[in-house]
Amino acid sequence: MPNRMTETETAKLELHHDVPCPGCGCLCDDLTIGLAAGAVKSIEPACAMATAYYRQKHVSSDDCRIDGNMATIMEAYQRAAEILQAAKAPLFFGLGETSSEAVRKAIDLADLTGGIVDASHPTFYDPTGRTIQTTGLVTCSLGEIRQRADLVVFWGCDPLTTHLRHWERYSAEATGRFVPGGRSDRTLIGIGSRNKTTDACDAFIPLEPSQQIAALHHLISLAQGKPENQSIVDAKLGDAAEPFGQLYEQLRSAKYFVFVLGEAFLRKEAGRIPLELLAQFVRPMHEQTRGAISILRPGPNWVGAGGVVASRTGYPGGAALTQGIPQFDPDNLSATRLLTQNRVDAAVLWEGPWLADLPEAARLALAKIPTVVLGHRLLGTDFTPSVFIPIKRPGYSDGGTMSRMDDMPLPVRVLIQEDLPAAEEAVQAILERASA
Numbered sequence: 001m002p003n004r005m006t007e008t009e010t011a012k013l014e015l016h017h018d019v020p021c022p023g024c025g026c027l028c029d030d031l032t033i034g035l036a037a038g039a040v041k042s043i044e045p046a047c048a049m050a051t052a053y054y055r056q057k058h059v060s061s062d063d064c065r066i067d068g069n070m071a072t073i074m075e076a077y078q079r080a081a082e083i084l085q086a087a088k089a090p091l092f093f094g095l096g097e098t099s100s101e102a103v104r105k106a107i108d109l110a111d112l113t114g115g116i117v118d119a120s121h122p123t124f125y126d127p128t129g130r131t132i133q134t135t136g137l138v139t140c141s142l143g144e145i146r147q148r149a150d151l152v153v154f155w156g157c158d159p160l161t162t163h164l165r166h167w168e169r170y171s172a173e174a175t176g177r178f179v180p181g182g183r184s185d186r187t188l189i190g191i192g193s194r195n196k197t198t199d200a201c202d203a204f205i206p207l208e209p210s211q212q213i214a215a216l217h218h219l220i221s222l223a224q225g226k227p228e229n230q231s232i233v234d235a236k237l238g239d240a241a242e243p244f245g246q247l248y249e250q251l252r253s254a255k256y257f258v259f260v261l262g263e264a265f266l267r268k269e270a271g272r273i274p275l276e277l278l279a280q281f282v283r284p285m286h287e288q289t290r291g292a293i294s295i296l297r298p299g300p301n302w303v304g305a306g307g308v309v310a311s312r313t314g315y316p317g318g319a320a321l322t323q324g325i326p327q328f329d330p331d332n333l334s335a336t337r338l339l340t341q342n343r344v345d346a347a348v349l350w351e352g353p354w355l356a357d358l359p360e361a362a363r364l365a366l367a368k369i370p371t372v373v374l375g376h377r378l379l380g381t382d383f384t385p386s387v388f389i390p391i392k393r394p395g396y397s398d399g400g401t402m403s404r405m406d407d408m409p410l411p412v413r414v415l416i417q418e419d420l421p422a423a424e425e426a427v428q429a430i431l432e433r434a435s436a
Contacts, residue, residue: 014036019032019413020402022053022402023052025163025296025297025303026142027299038416053395057377061420073390073421077430084115084348087113088114090113090346091344091349092107092116093122096119096300097301097350098374098394102400105427110321114323114324116333117319119302119318120317121297122334124297124302124354125263125268126297129310129330130316137279139406148255149179149257150254151189151257152186152187153251154198154262155259155261157265158195159197161195161196162298171258172186187202191207192206203243209267215244252289253289256290257289257291259278261296278293294406304403313326315328316330347366347372351379351380366381370386374389374427375389376392391421396415397417
């Protein structure tokens with residue numbers, strides 16, 4: 001954040017109140033942003049993630065590129081359309097970095113060109129959609145956590161690092177209707193490996209990844225009143241066996257408990273099994289109390305993008321439109337797998353921080369095929385896209401709708417005007433040229 005401003009400097013600012021911030025999955029909508037000379041000068045409440053989002057380096061029309069060479073945006077539209085017309089199986093992904101309105105246009109473009117759409121986060125494994133289909137899932141809004149939760153269990157996550165204001169605004173410090181004392185009315189428990197969040201909790205249960213499934217089965221047995229062989233429980237859980245028994249008693253006596261889950265719980269190598277088991281535990285607990293599951297998803301609009309794809313194709317997260325009708329195969333049609341297996345011959349993607357974590361094999365595959373990249377910041381990758389189209393930044397110079405990590409849609413605001421196309425406008429322009 002910039003240094004503290006004087007009263008005179010503050011008085012000269014153009015203030016925008018109640019601004020939704022796409023800096024992370026919390027999409028906090030209580031920011032006051034001060035502008036001067038077309039630049040962000042102040043952000044209140046202070047948040048490093050909001051600062052990083054709003055004060056990142058701008059792109060301009062001069063950053064438009066075709067094969068690394070300067071081009072006009074109209075030339076970029078035409079080249080992008082030519083790439084898609086020539087492709088047999090183009091991939092559309094990175095959709096969570098743009099507005100839901102732009103995602104709708106992207107699906108239209110994928111439908112026209114016989115593409116494959118993957119709206120899931122390429123590097124964050126989230127089996128929610130399939131878990132809902134198999135076992136069901138009791139979830140809640142962030143507002144419910146704030147207003148009701150008197151016991152919060154942080155399992156495999158560290159919101160004090162990944163979602164900076166989640167702790168103060170929703171899960172720990174915020175006062176609510178049924179927790180008027182805020183932090184003093186809540187019990188916080190951390191599970192997994194030590195981190196900044198678990199150090200701030202009232203209790204911590206160390207748990208190795210290899211013990212996760214056993215711990216979940218133990219909780220289910222307790223909730224369903226099934227007999228267990230205590231020697232086997234002790235052998236599998238070790239020192240965690242007794243704390244998990246105590247945790248069950250705390251959950252049973254809570255008025256409203258919430259499991260907040262992160263990447264270390266949603267382990268891709270374990271598939272959807274951990275989330276399904278936790279869902280099976282929470283469901284019978286409703287015979288004794290109330291509780292829910294909340295996932296710390298990345299931002300800004302990965303949940304919203306998945307919802308748009310589901311509403312348009314009937315399938316959660318992604319679908320292949322190569323045969324003229326939507327086809328669903330989440331295991332084999334993920335963007336990362338399609339790239340690493342060289343099963344697509346072109347790609348359209350929205351640039352974002354996730355690109356830095358994309359597996360090397362997928363990045364190498366992108367370098368070998370024609371790629372169209374739309375971004376509101378300079379491309380931070382080791383490959384040169386065939387086309388780079390600079391676009392307006394959502395919630396800053398571009399409006400539209402984005403969904404919070406709990407699937408709550410919020411309108412993002414236009415704070416300044418930029419001489420760049422909006423994402424929706426850019427996709428529409430490509431669509432018109434591709435259909436000509």
